[in-house]
Amino acid sequence: MVPINTAHRNPAHTRLLDALAAEDSSTRLKAALAAGTRPDPGFADALVARCAVEPDFFVRDMLTWALTRLPAELTVPGLCAELRSERAQARSQALHTLSKIGDGSAWPAITRSLLRDADDEVARSAWRAAVVLVPAGEREALAAELAAQFGRGDRAVRLSLSRALVALGDVIEPSLRKGFESGDPVVRAHARATERLLRDPDAAFEPDVDEANRIVALGPERAGGAAC
Known part of the structure; x- marks a missing residue:
């Protein structure tokens, strides 16, 4: 946790901190x-x-807003330090706040381990932060890193990943093609759903992913027979 600076604290500071x-x-x-x-x-x-x-979610959101009101050179180093915390909420909220601040100097702190964090909320926050902070020359590499996680998690996690990829634009197309060729039907379906969102942000997301889950559960032969 970032240490609280107690220097020059006056009674008003003390009351607010309390x-x-x-x-x-x-x-x-x-x-x-x-x-x-x-x-x-x-x-x-x-x-x-x-x-x-x-x-409390609403308090956390207000804390983030308060941090965006301060100079980035004061807040970004402390937030980046929080990304190494063992506490998942510390990592997730710091990532969320960095995405709202939008200062590109934080990009090097968005590591592969954060993008693949075992905690879904941390990973989702990392994806959102990454697409905001990534330099233009690294967008395609980021797309490949995100697309490597096609098929991860439940519908909410998959939709978050797809939206992060779509935010990168057409640079994701090589990564989508790789997903289409996967031997895993869930990965293929997730890639197809992401492609639809890229072409039409209002497109439905669920059907292909749900169908892939059905294929995995039943096996390709049984699923094909059931569809006839």
């Missing part, structure tokens, strides 16, 4: 709102640290 850790979520939400409404560099470490442990 409120960020209050039992009542509405108190914490108001404190995060106050921190963003009156940005103070002295709160940067405390806001980053609170992101790692805050249980």
Whole structure:
């Protein structure tokens, strides 16, 4: 966890920091709102640290907003340090916040291990951050890395991966073609669903993936017979 800087703390700082850790979520939400409404560099470490442990989604979102109100040179180093945390929420929320800040200096911190994190929420946050921060010259390599995970997780995870790939644009086409040629029907279906989203963002996502899951469950011969 990022250490909280206690230097130059005045009574107002102390009250706000205490409120960020209050039992009542509405108190914490108001404190995060106050921190963003009156940005103070002295709160940067405390806001980053609170992101790692805050249980309420709305408070976490407000903490992220408060961090975006501070200079990136103050927040990005601490957020990047959180990406090495053993706490999944610390990694996930730091990635989410980095995606909102959009400072390209954070790109080197988006490692392969984060893009393939065992925790689905961390991985999803890493995908979203990566497509925001990736330099133009590395977009195709990122597409290949993301596409290597076709077939991962449940529908929500797969849709997140597809949306991240689609956000990269036409550079994903070589990775899609590789997915089409996979021996795994779930991978092929996920690649096809992603291609449809690339061509038409309003296209349905589920059918091919559901059909592939049915093929895996029944076996190709039985699935084919059932369709006749």
